[in-house]
Amino acid sequence: MALAAQAGLEPTDREYLMTHTHSHLDVSVDGKKVVVPSGIGIDIEAAAGVQSTPSLDGTSTEYYVTICGAPCLSPLHTHDASGVIHTESRNPHENPYTLGQFFTEWGIRLDDSCVGDFCKPNASVVLYLDGKKYDGNPAEIQLKSHIEIAIVIGKPPAVVPDHWDFGELP
Ligand SMILES: [Zn+2]
């Protein structure tokens, strides 16, 4: 849980849903989708309390937390590889966390110049929020409820995602 601490987030031993919002992240490089992994912000090596289950399509593993013996869950996390980012905090009315905090937990650089190893001006990096171009610092984007974030590196995909169907989520 070192990366969660580095992101300024306090892990707990279970899910707290006083604040519970979802946002969605798409990343593409030259039009090809990059998977946002499951288990970001979850101690998937925890001895007990973290359950892993294959995804329906069998291409990834999903992680869910019951009760761990020690803090194993950041309030900012992914359960599956769909790109849905969960904010689940024990503080009611928690302010939105930031995309920068999420990338810190992911262990990937994100700032004004770079996404991972892709840095301007050598690489083209463009961000979209709900389909609208965003010119600010990506790390400062607030993970507000149901926001769709698209990070387009290099050649854009045929269609830049402008929404996500959140449906019913745990
Ligand atoms: Zn959760």
Ligand SMILES: [Zn+2]
């Ligand atoms: Zn959730």
